[in-house]
Amino acid sequence: MTRPKMLVSGGLGFLGSEIAKNFFQEYAITIIDNLSTNVVSIDDLKDICGEITYRNMDLAKLSKVDLDWLNTELNDTTIFCHFAAAVGVKKIDQSPREAIINENKINHDLLPLLAKYKTKTIFASSSEVYGNQENCVEDQSLQIGPPDILRWGYACNKLMTEFLLKSYEIPHITLRLFNVTGPRQSSKYGMVIPKMIRDAIKTGKITIYGDGTQTRSFCHISDLIGSLKYLIEQDKFTNQTINIGNDQNRVTIEELAHLIKDTLKLDVEIEKIAFNDEYSANSKDILKRSPSIEKLKQFYRPQVKLKAIIEDIAKSYE
Numbered sequence: 001m002t003r004p005k006m007l008v009s010g011g012l013g014f015l016g017s018e019i020a021k022n023f024f025q026e027y028a029i030t031i032i033d034n035l036s037t038n039v040v041s042i043d044d045l046k047d048i049c050g051e052i053t054y055r056n057m058d059l060a061k062l063s064k065v066d067l068d069w070l071n072t073e074l075n076d077t078t079i080f081c082h083f084a085a086a087v088g089v090k091k092i093d094q095s096p097r098e099a100i101i102n103e104n105k106i107n108h109d110l111l112p113l114l115a116k117y118k119t120k121t122i123f124a125s126s127s128e129v130y131g132n133q134e135n136c137v138e139d140q141s142l143q144i145g146p147p148d149i150l151r152w153g154y155a156c157n158k159l160m161t162e163f164l165l166k167s168y169e170i171p172h173i174t175l176r177l178f179n180v181t182g183p184r185q186s187s188k189y190g191m192v193i194p195k196m197i198r199d200a201i202k203t204g205k206i207t208i209y210g211d212g213t214q215t216r217s218f219c220h221i222s223d224l225i226g227s228l229k230y231l232i233e234q235d236k237f238t239n240q241t242i243n244i245g246n247d248q249n250r251v252t253i254e255e256l257a258h259l260i261k262d263t264l265k266l267d268v269e270i271e272k273i274a275f276n277d278e279y280s281a282n283s284k285d286i287l288k289r290s291p292s293i294e295k296l297k298q299f300y301r302p303q304v305k306l307k308a309i310i311e312d313i314a315k316s317y318e
Contacts, residue, residue: 003028007077009059010084012038014185015124015177015224017045019081022225023232024049030073032084034058039184059084060102062109070110074117079232082110083124096150096282103157107164115168120238122228125162127178127245127289128155134215134250134290138176138241150282162241171238173231175224178245178291181309182221183316192253193218193313196260200268201317206261209275210285212254217290219246220304220312227300234299245291246302249309256306263310 004027010016011031017040020029030053031042042054057066074080085103114121130136131143131152142159145152165172179192187194196206224244231237251259254270261268275285293302304312 004078005030005076006079006081007073008081008083012040012042012045013083014039015180016081016083018221018225019228020045020052021048027079032057032059037186039186059110060105067109070113074113074119077119079122080114080119081122085124096153100153100157103161107161111164111168111170114170118171121165121170121172123161123165123172123174125158125174125176126155127176127291128286129159129176132286132288134288135292136243137292138243138295145284149284151284173237174241175244176241178243178289179216179218180221180224180244181218181313183313192216193310196257197310197314198317200260200264200266204267205269205271206257208253208257208270208272209278212252212272214253214285214287215250215290216253217245217247217250218306218309219244219249219302220309223302223304227296230299242295243291243293244296245293247291247293249306250290251306259306260310263307264314
């Protein structure tokens with residue numbers, strides 16, 4: 001029996017590669033990635049998953065050949081997991097204009113094809129669309145910051161894609177992700193826990209940007225996958241938005257730094273510096289960010305506690 005096809009954009013990145021690893025037995029996996037922020041190679045992924053179709057392609061710079069390939073590929077794709085995006089505060093801060101322009105180009109070329117074939121789409125949006133708020137609920141009004149701070153362009157991009165998915169009447173589920181983390185997530189672009197753990201082990205210092213009172217709620221990658229398995233297999237919540245996070249793992253950044261120090265039993269210096277000593281004036285820190293996950297709890301309850309997340313990520317530095 002032929003397996004249904006799953007197409008994953010950003011399939012060699014942290015989130016996309018985990019989707020491939022966890023769905024390859026049920027689906028024939030096709031991956032798109034431009035290798036800008038990949039965490040695995042296609043050869044390494046094939047060692048785990050077996051045969052995977054791979055195309056090195058930038059969705060923001062599609063040639064006619066690329067468009068023809070996509071047209072053919074989407075014709076028989078059952079699920080499209082759209083996880084290709086600029087990642088990390090640092091990367092957005094370094095190239096805010098590029099991130100904004102690329103997302104617009106992707107939407108211009110990709111979404112009409114998804115609409116043409118009515119391809120069921122899982123879209124990775126972001127908790128940044130809520131701005132500075134806690135206990136965020138999917139249907140609440142959104143309060144992002146002004147265009148003077150270019151970081152908010154990332155949230156606008158995600159929201160525009162959410163709007164367009166609905167305007168094109170593409171069958172979809174929008175996932176608003178709250179600090180999903182785990183082993184193999186890169187520390188390079190400012191991902192909080194991997195960077196703190198890497199610095200603690202390699203330099204004996206954890207740096208906090210700002211006063212440390214910022215709140216975040218961390219979710220293990222396995223809980224994202226557990227949620228996705230239900231959403232895809234049960235085919236419920238079509239055309240809805242769902243927060244993916246762990247409301248039991250809410251913590252201030254200073255508390256997180258001390259928890260990492262205590263969990264890893266390291267003699268670590270915790271240093272605070274001004275946020276804009278590290279990031280440009282185009283960026284501004286989000287002070288509050290945590291989810292309400294009452295909708296998620298209708299079908300899945302996150303399992304992995306914060307201390308276990310820290311221990312799991314730390315193993316990759318051994």
